[in-house]
Amino acid sequence: MDFKRLMVFFSLALLILLGWEQMFPSPKPTAAQQAAQSQQQTAPANNTAQEATLSPITPITVTTDTVKAVIDEKSGDLRALYLLKYNASSDEGKDFVLFDDSKAYTYVAQSDLLNANGQLLLKDVPFQAPQKQYTLSGDQVEVRLSAPETNGLKIDKVYTFNKGSYLINIRFDITNQSGQPVKLDAAYRMLRDSSKPDGEGYFNHTYTGPVLYTPSGKFEKVTFSDLDDDFKSGRDQAEYVRRTDSGWVGMIQHYFMSTWILQPKDGTSVCTNGACQIDISRRSDNLYSAGARVPLPEIAAGATLDFPIELYAGPQTTSVISQVADNLQLAKDYGKVHIFASPLFWLLNKLHDYVSNWGWAIVLLTIIVKAVLYPLTNASYRSMAKMRAVAPRLQSLKEKYGDDRMALQQAMMKMYKDEKINPLGGCLPMLLQIPVFIGLYWAIFTSVELRQAPWIGWITDLSRPDPWFILPIIMAITMFIQTSLNPPPTDPLQAKMMKLMPVIFSVMFFFFPAGLVLYWVVNNILTIAQQWYINKTIEKQRKNGVVVP
DSSP: OOHHHHHHHHHHHHHHHHHHHHHSOOOOOOHHHHHHHHTTTTSOOOTTSSOOOOOOOOEEEEEOSSEEEEEETTTOOEEEEEEEEEEOSSOTTSEEEEEEESSSOEEEEEEEEEOTTSOBTTTTOOOBOSOSEEEOOSSEEEEEEEOOOBTTEEEEEEEEEETTOOEEEEEEEEEEOSSSOBOOEEEEEEEEOOOOOTTOOGGGOOOOEEEEEETTTEEEEOOHHHHHHHHHHTSOOOOSOOEESSOEEEEEOSSEEEEEESSOTTSOOTTTTSOEEEEEEEOTTSOEEEEEEEEOOOBOTTOEEEEEEEEEEEEOOHHHHTTTSTTGGGGSOOGGGHHHHHHHHHHHHHHHHHHSOHHHHHHHHHHHHHHHTHHHHHHHHHHHHHHHHTHHHHHHHHHHHTTOHHHHHHHHHHHHHHTTOOTTTTHHHHHHHHHHHHHHHHHHHTOGGGTTOOOSTTOOOTTSOOTTOHHHHHHHHHHHHHHHHSOOOSSHHHHHHHHHHHHHHHHHHTTSOHHHHHHHHHHHHHHHHHHHHHHHHHHHHHHTTOOOO
């Protein structure tokens, strides 16, 4: 297999990396999903039956060691959330903004109580808090919002923030003084617009939008475009499970997520009083909602109900989110190559535990993957080495037979047979490697663990492009060296293209995270060493008259 074919394979792999979701749309729902969905076709709309709008804010500020949160005192909505341990993608001097309610970017968390008719219980009843600012001083800080008694119900909404955590506990304390039993539902939703996350570009695009996990439907993504189609047609056709007894639902984007946890890991589901009703939709105000309506236990006259739920709003750190809820790590979206990317990240994480540096962990991972794939790459490089060795004879045959293609083909086939060369011998091994390369790409690309993680010297953040372009330049040099080790194209136009390919690829990698470029550079260096050794070995064997198998 000549270098042209090799570059075609790598180009194909790169195209797949950049457009995997567009090339391969999400599969149709399984039988279990269809059965669960069919039960909901005649069900009433849930927590969007009456949309909770975003009114002007009366801010309450809560500061912990991990977040700065802004709660609207009147509605009790979580209207802004700054992640203090992460800098903004577009400005390293600012904190990363996950939630906000500005005109340019809307992304908030809402929690409400609904009556039996699905109407907002406290639509025009504002909460009040004893103070406007809270700061974590111990292990946790609590913010209690109290509403005036309404229809004989005394309602408090309580936020609890914990030290070192991105889990927020949100609890309704309800005292029934109405003189009769009361049945209520709680509605929880993530609400956001469709704007691109801060810092997203063409070369670092990942899925942004609603996600959910249920035992029957497993991990599902519901795209903004599907919800747009539903909104325009007036029909609820988006494919996802509508009812569940457990799981989680929310929104994800590159590196970060926000999800309502319907059942904590090793804990009790909040859906014990009837299946929770999932609602993912586009609203009339052009915001997108992802949440659930949860039936509460009946509250007897004179009784009090404390009903908590947890909201995870923070980074997609695998070691953390895997302990929050079952399969929450699936929110770290590897797409269709999850079967490859997940174990590769597991190995990367183990290597980091050993060397305590994500850059060196990437180097070690690349070496290990290269060693595992050695039998496949060895077959490819031996094929290329033999083609390289007979390249002068091939050129002579082309000059001898000129435009007589039939005679040229016959002479080439005879030469390949005599030299025991299979011109396609390196194709299959290279094709088999592509899923692994793609999986490794996504394992590195989607890992928030690499965000703000230094390697050496000038590389202070492996998730950002190399500030001095040193790694892309080294990559270009290694690609030129690889070109010289491969069979030279006999077509002058192809030869010029092969000289341009390293430049084109390097310019593209100027915009890639340094961690990804580091992987390619190390892989190229190992490939050069392997291919150089194979070329020298075959040349030596041919000089000694040995027929190379």
